[in-house]
Amino acid sequence: MNMLSKYLKLYLLAGSNNLKSLLVYKLDFIIGLVSMFLNNAMRFLILVFIFNLVDNIKGWSFDQMLFLYGFSTMVTGLWHCFFINVISLPYYIRTGEFDRFLLRPVNLLFQITIDSLDEDGWGELLLGLALVLVAYSRLGLPLWKLPLLVPLALSGSAIFIAVSLLLSSVSFISVGGVPVMELMGKLFEFTKYPVNIFSQSLKVILTCVIPLGFAAYYPGLVFLGPETLPYLILAPVVSAAYFVFAYFVWNYSIKFYVSSGS
Amino acid sequence: MLQKLSARLKLRAAFARIGFARNQVYAIATYINVLTAFLFVAIQYFLWKAVYENSVAGAYSFKEMLQYVVAAEILSACIHTNADRQLGAMVRTGSLAHVMLKPVSFTEQIFFESLGVNIYRGIFVALPLLLCAVFAFGVEYRFGFFELAGFFALAGLSYVFIYLFELLLGLVSFFSINTWGINSMKLAVLTIFSGRFLPISVYPEQVRAAVDCLPFKIMYFAPLNYLIKGGDWAGVLLQQCLWIAGLFLLVSFLQGALLKKTVIQGG
Numbered sequence: 001m002n003m004l005s006k007y008l009k010l011y012l013l014a015g016s017n018n019l020k021s022l023l024v025y026k027l028d029f030i031i032g033l034v035s036m037f038l039n040n041a042m043r044f045l046i047l048v049f050i051f052n053l054v055d056n057i058k059g060w061s062f063d064q065m066l067f068l069y070g071f072s073t074m075v076t077g078l079w080h081c082f083f084i085n086v087i088s089l090p091y092y093i094r095t096g097e098f099d100r101f102l103l104r105p106v107n108l109l110f111q112i113t114i115d116s117l118d119e120d121g122w123g124e125l126l127l128g129l130a131l132v133l134v135a136y137s138r139l140g141l142p143l144w145k146l147p148l149l150v151p152l153a154l155s156g157s158a159i160f161i162a163v164s165l166l167l168s169s170v171s172f173i174s175v176g177g178v179p180v181m182e183l184m185g186k187l188f189e190f191t192k193y194p195v196n197i198f199s200q201s202l203k204v205i206l207t208c209v210i211p212l213g214f215a216a217y218y219p220g221l222v223f224l225g226p227e228t229l230p231y232l233i234l235a236p237v238v239s240a241a242y243f244v245f246a247y248f249v250w251n252y253s254i255k256f257y258v259s260s261g262s
Numbered sequence: 263m264l265q266k267l268s269a270r271l272k273l274r275a276a277f278a279r280i281g282f283a284r285n286q287v288y289a290i291a292t293y294i295n296v297l298t299a300f301l302f303v304a305i306q307y308f309l310w311k312a313v314y315e316n317s318v319a320g321a322y323s324f325k326e327m328l329q330y331v332v333a334a335e336i337l338s339a340c341i342h343t344n345a346d347r348q349l350g351a352m353v354r355t356g357s358l359a360h361v362m363l364k365p366v367s368f369t370e371q372i373f374f375e376s377l378g379v380n381i382y383r384g385i386f387v388a389l390p391l392l393l394c395a396v397f398a399f400g401v402e403y404r405f406g407f408f409e410l411a412g413f414f415a416l417a418g419l420s421y422v423f424i425y426l427f428e429l430l431l432g433l434v435s436f437f438s439i440n441t442w443g444i445n446s447m448k449l450a451v452l453t454i455f456s457g458r459f460l461p462i463s464v465y466p467e468q469v470r471a472a473v474d475c476l477p478f479k480i481m482y483f484a485p486l487n488y489l490i491k492g493g494d495w496a497g498v499l500l501q502q503c504l505w506i507a508g509l510f511l512l513v514s515f516l517q518g519a520l521l522k523k524t525v526i527q528g529g
Contacts, residue, residue, distance in 0.1 A: 031446075050313060052466045
């Protein structure tokens, strides 16, 4: 308990410091927010154009796709706001800053996470939320399910954290310079579409091997599908398990870390 | 005369080599690029397959649509000079001062250095994409010699247009030190108006009419649509040349005016 309160205190402290450093450049903060919102909205427009050609994709109507797209954007935004620093690991290794983290008596992953917050993610989060709410009302989904959005979005972003942890483990072995960001972008893109459009083998991969399906698709089925309970239980369980797995891999691969010496 | 020319070319080739070499550091990067390429083609393949399970009205068939979206990704891997970002960084850090002291103008330095980068990306990003699409997903890229030659000519002009456009945005960063807003505008323009993700001819009618009036379609849509659908090659070429000439005049005017007023920020 003592431990928990210590970490909570640290998080709040680091969080308020990060927020202060963002607010030094107020205009930058607003521009970052607006531009991220705009960029994502433009990408979304492409989906609107596709639905101008057809009225459903594998049985998914526009409103349902809207919900899924929004939910996925929201989850990406959450990850982007609070956990994107996980992928800065190559940078910390290259500059030698990683050694500093190793010396402190605080959890390593925790230190990296709180080292900087990203302001761009807020635009993504807001757009995602807006799309989800619009889709929610257009589909006339039951109101009692609405609060479920919060825990399911959190569990979805745990999948993203796990994926980014696994990818950043690579940088312990090869010092930085690996284009993981583009790879991650493509991986996350899988969550914007229903898993059932993919081939059988990809479906298995997205469900069992890299369970990106549990980031948005399966949580989405809690709202869109006929069955609520199984997915409602399954999604957080899978996320938690995958996160723990990724965390162990990440922790294990620290053993291969050799300081760059700078 | 000839000697002078070859010396000039050598100097510029050196810039290109710098750009190429800067990327060529980590072998593992290539494997990651192949994996990224595979994922991209997989998403597009299955998405469009699902879309075309319905009867789709419109100019593009499933096969052509796949050709288009993959070719656009290939093109985007090696067609951007990022002159805006480079110039913005020079202005922000003040390194513009010593860049301007070199015997080659900074616009040329940017052009040739990014040419080196793009040759690297052409080999290590675009080629894996092409191979992945053809061998793993059976996307057909079989074109006649003249079609291909025509396409490369148009794509070359697109390259010049994109360079000038990005240079123009970079020059704007002389006014505003913050380049975020500019960069996001560029992305918005690219996403919707250039045909980067979808052929403009399948856009909804009103949007298409509006986008058709703008010059940005010559970045992606014009060369790709010619490659896949054929059509009026000379007309597209003429259009590209006109826009490039206009943009060139604007950029050189702005460049001349701005450089006189430049204040280097400490550095």
